[in-house]
Amino acid sequence: MLALAPCEPSGKGRDYQVGPGAGQIASLDQVPWERLAAGDTVRIFHRSTPYRGKIMLNAEGRADAPVRVCGVRGPNGERPVVDGKDATTRPGLKYAHPLYEQNSVVTIHRLQPQLWEAYPKYIQIDGLSIRGAHPQYSFTDSTGVRRPYVEFGACVWVERGHNIVIADNEITDCTQAIFSRSSDEWQNQGKGEFSVTRNLRISGNYMHGNGVAGSYLIHTTYVQSANVVYEFNRYGPMRPGALGNALKDRSVGPVIRYNRIEGGAHSIDLVETEDYAETAKLDPAYRSSWVYGNQIVKDGRTGTTIHYGGDHAGNEASYRKGTLYFFNNTVHVTGDDYAVLFQLSTTEEKAEVWNNVFMFDPAIKYPRMREKQDNAPGIASGGILNLGRNWIDARWSDAGPWHTVGGKLNGAANLITGTTPPVDLATMRPLAGSPVLDNAQAGPAAAQAYVVAYEMQNPTELAKRLVVGSGLDLGAVERQ
Structure with a gap:
């Protein structure tokens, strides 16, 4: 579990206080973002009105002295609000390209005056309410010109960076909540992995109301990084009419654990890398994806629940072609027509599936395990x-x-079946006498390092998962 320290100065750098108090910086455009250095802390204090400004992080922190932007909560636990609608960018701040001003509220990237291979390191953003990067809104840019946001953007945009933490934020009313990118440019220049976003942690955020109505290309989170962990997040419903996925990932070695995921065309969409295929395919971790301890609730009519492999016809050489490890999740598919759990792109993709609970609403006529992929x-x-x-x-x-679906379905005889849900649908907690109690099995040897240690309760409170009885229960929540 990611433990967040109070939003206080690190003692290893400067302390910038943004807030309504005497002696504090009054607005975000007055923060010297371009001068932040290792150990610096920008503390944003709660006030009754939003901060209509932007955050630009290009600094190089250290493991022992990260650069942190954090929210100091109000008297009733309110997060300070950073709003991109009608925001003012810091005057003269030289983004690497004007587009990065138009696509996000928070940007993690180099600045134009820096060397091409510069990249941020050891950055943490936590405790804020971030919103308002959407084409229906405008802002004042660093040259004083009023501009609209572009459609393909995000509340938090990570263009490049190593060891980035985005935690305990509410992220809403943007095209995407979080976007990250990597590319193979470093290979062409032979200068380290400056163009690869590496070690990204997305933890404890509540993301809801994002997306673009009518678009299936815009998602709640859309991440292309090496070594990304999604944990303890709540993915709420997207913006009305949005057609994208909840969690779309093109990363190396993603770990998706202990999240509550609601809605999306796909709840989880694990597909091939795009902009850093050569880097990804050289890394053995690209062939393994880990999904465990999650609660997933979605409408079966919007698309398959879990998609693994790839999504571009003609790009099959870059498909994941590895193993999806899917265990101790509780999945509730709603609706009144057909519903599908898994969609594996080619017969070179494999899924190991154990200790899960799969439930379908009674009105669903055709509850299905697999679906073929039609775009290839x-x-x-x-x-x-x-x-x-x-x-x-x-x-x-x-x-x-x-x-008709190709490939193979093995192990159907191992399934436990029933006609009524074995868990409480509101809490996902197993019912007394349920066949899921104490019934978990050991996973394959490759999964032994991935221990199911936590659970989401009620459905947003994090707790350690304590084994009650003779063994672990099936699903994402243990009966107490």
């Missing part, structure tokens, strides 16, 4: 799905009565 004609899809011990609605079928 001529490519055998369906993947290799290996089932361990899981609980699933007894009405399930592999592909439904009118579908």
